[in-house]
Amino acid sequence: MSVTRPARRPVVLLAYAAFVLVGLSAGVGGVLLPAQIDDYGVDKATIGITFFTFSAGFLLAGITTGGLIDRLGTRAALAVGGGAFVLASLYTALRPPFLALVAVQVVAGYGIGVLESVLNAHLSELTGATTLLNRLHAFFGVGALLAPALAAWMLRALPWTLVWLVLALAGLPLVVGFLLAYPKRRGPDDGGPTADGAPAVSGPAVGGPPPDRVGVTVRPGNGGLLVAALRQPAVVLAAVFLAVYVGLEISVGNWGFSLLVGGYDQSEVLAGYAVSGYWLGLTAGRFLISPLATRAGLTPAATSAGCLVGVTVSAVLAWAVPVAAVAGVALVLLGFFLGPLFPTAMAMVPRLTASRLVPTAIGVLNGVSVIGGAVFPWLAGAIAQGVGVWTLLPFAVVLAVGQLAIWWRLARQVAAADRAGRVAAG
Known part of the structure; x- marks a missing residue:
């Protein structure tokens, strides 16, 4: 329907x-x-x-x-x-x-x-x-x-x-x-x-399953939909990407206040404002970046690549310039560029797998992301406890660079799938 x-x-x-x-x-x-x-x-x-x-x-x-x-x-x-x-x-x-x-x-x-x-x-x-x-x-x-x-x-x-x-x-x-x-x-x-830029997938006939995406075969009989989705390398790669993303987002959100107060001797009031600015930047990025990128003719993959560069530069800026005011501004920028990454990755799932597997694949991405959201913030806190809260920033830089590397491989797979779809359609 x-x-x-x-x-x-x-x-x-x-x-x-x-x-x-x-x-x-x-x-x-x-x-x-x-x-x-x-x-x-x-x-x-x-x-x-x-x-x-x-x-x-x-x-x-x-x-x-x-x-x-x-x-x-x-x-x-x-x-x-x-x-x-x-x-x-x-x-x-x-x-x-x-x-x-x-x-x-x-x-x-x-x-x-x-x-x-x-x-x-x-x-x-x-x-x-x-x-x-x-x-x-x-x-x-x-x-x-x-x-x-x-x-x-x-x-x-x-x-x-x-x-x-x-x-x-x-x-x-x-x-x-x-x-x-x-x-x-x-x-x-x-x-x-x-999805923006993706080929159309026709709806299912009455009583029948949705057609497969070009180059992806659904065999739910071999272990069910979950196993079929996990057999798609692009789905697994996207899940790992979002686990790192959520780990970075929550690590900075949870420990940013401690960094500003304990690492930069900023007052609790100003540190609170800075962390609120981080979350406000995340929300604003989701409202603003995608419509602006669409008007500029950028694809979702290109938009995400630009945001990933912005995330990395913001994290490096906060680490390289040990000034509380700079760190606060960098946190807001970090949140702004992080904002679109999660939803844009979700929007690209129909380009990674068969139509019938899309809900299962998105469920996998959503579920795995919460693992990253638990493990990485815990690790950031453990490192801060043992070494010092200043380690949050190099930790964030490592995760940001990791995101870039994973996205580069994922974008190549999306491009290859799109090329296969165009060849089949032609």
Whole structure:
């Protein structure tokens, strides 16, 4: 079933609203942690177990989303993801015992992971996917920017559990919207390219699977959709790229404040502003860079290459000039150039694999990215603890250069696939 042009607007707006909610749920966590620690009488290390259980649920969502869409369809998959998030939030709002709080994070992570993977997969096959996905992830940034202030305001007079009740209630109309607006099965919206610059992929015949991309054969019988996706070298390479990307993004976001205060003797207020500027730069980059690049006639691959160079130069600048003001500006620029990389990589997935494997491949990318988001920040913190917080900047430079190297190989595979598609079409 194709998404017709008149139905496209509510589909896209619902996706944006869902990512604002996802951003809100991520942004309130840090503000609620002190209240949760006091309420349950645990220490920071113990409350940190919830991070790992959430990540486990998110990873599970990433590796199962493709099969979920294949069996249930887009509409039902979104309802499952949204429903899991709402139920987990409602249960958290009841102030469960601590072990139950830890366990329910698996459900919350699964719900968020399914929502992210399905919406990324669906928008990646609409015309203008690169711009749509950049805006999608920018709205996550909007939610993450608003969340701390809203949560802090609520905690002045209300218990922390009511913050989760508000998030649960906000999720209910989204689930209803998914059921009303989204198609049962996915398909390109108007026969145009499925991603900026990518050839069109026709929708499936009634009752039949989508056709394979040129040069990619789907054999789901040999281990299922997940195994078939993992057999595609470009999919694995893209997953590694996003693991490094998320590792860099979160490492700088988590430890940038400590660097400015401990390494540059900057006041906590100014350091806080600088880190907020980093996240604001990330959000602005997602709103601005893709539309400007499209007007300039740049391909998504060329845009990403330019952003990767900008990321590397910004990290080197912050490291090479040991001045707090320069480091603060460099962090904002680093966030700005990092912004488009994740959504643009997602938009290129339909050019890497067969149509039927796109949701599974995007789920893999999304799931693996959370591993990078856990491992690299932990490693950055461990190095800072043993050597000094100044190591964050050379650590960021190493990850930035690694991103460039991985993207160079990935872009070559995308170009080769596009050439094969043009030859076959000719």
